[in-house]
Amino acid sequence: MNGFEKRAQQIKQKIMQATTEMLRESGSAKLRIADLAKRAGVSQVTIYNYFGSKEALVREVFKSYIDRAVESFEAYMNEGHTMREKIGHILRLEKESYREFPPGLIKEMLAEDAEMAAYIERMYREKTIPMTVRIIEEGKAAGEIAERVSVRHVLTFIQLYMNQYQTLLEMAEHSEDNEDFLEGMVHMFFYGVCGKA
CATH class of the missing domain: 1.10.10.60 (Homeodomain-like)
Structure with missing residues (x-):
């Protein structure tokens, strides 16, 4: 250069x-x-x-952010972490991304820009879902996921969790120790209320 x-x-x-x-x-x-x-x-x-144009600029800023996040997570995926560490990492990334691009802002941008919405949908289909399935399959192979729990079960549970993640983050912000709060939620994600670490 x-x-x-x-x-x-x-x-x-x-x-x-x-x-x-x-x-x-x-x-x-x-x-x-x-x-x-x-x-x-x-x-x-x-x-x-x-x-x-302003629209092209906003689109490039958001795409660049998404691309960096995906590349960073793909690199993390290849470092040999456990499934629990990977899921915990995903939840922490969500926390960071909500600060960078709050959900309301993302909804506003996607509603205004069909090209950006199509890009996000394509990234979700081509990158996010396959990476998540890979995490689950590796977790099953390593014995980290119960035999009777299918990939579909885990994907559904993750989706339910993520649908409420904004609320969880708001609760974490109002708690005395938001890292401890989120760590507790990660624990419940994996072990439920009565499970052991």
């Missing part, structure tokens, strides 16, 4: 970082290129030259 390309990449990253911050603060509907240019310290023309 030559000096010009490196500088261009730095400018692009600065714009994307400012966009992420502003999306968290006020959502995509209130995001204005003029305000974004001021925050990023670039001209509006520069933003349009790099991204073409």
Whole structure:
């Protein structure tokens, strides 16, 4: 990468970082290129030259975030962790992602952008589900999942859990020790109320 390309990449990253911050603060509907240019310290023309439109910029920021999260988790998957560690890692990643992109913001962005919604659906189908099935199958092979519990059972249970994850995070934030609260929820995920570690 030559000096010009490196500088261009730095400018692009600065714009994307400012966009992420502003999306968290006020959502995509209130995001204005003029305000974004001021925050990023670039001209509006520069933003349009790099991204073409506000919609394309928001789409690229969100896709970039999703791609990094998937790559990071795939790397973690290949490090030899137990199923319990992998599931715990998923729940911690969810906690981080809810801070970066709160569920309301994600719903707003997906409702406004059919291309982004299709991308998320494709990533879920092609990456998330296969990775989750792999975790479950490896857990079954290692004896970490009861014989009578099927892959479908675990997928359903994970979906039920994730559907309520925003509520769990809010409860964790209001507890005295949110890490301990989440660790307790991970324990219940695996062992139920009466199970042992």
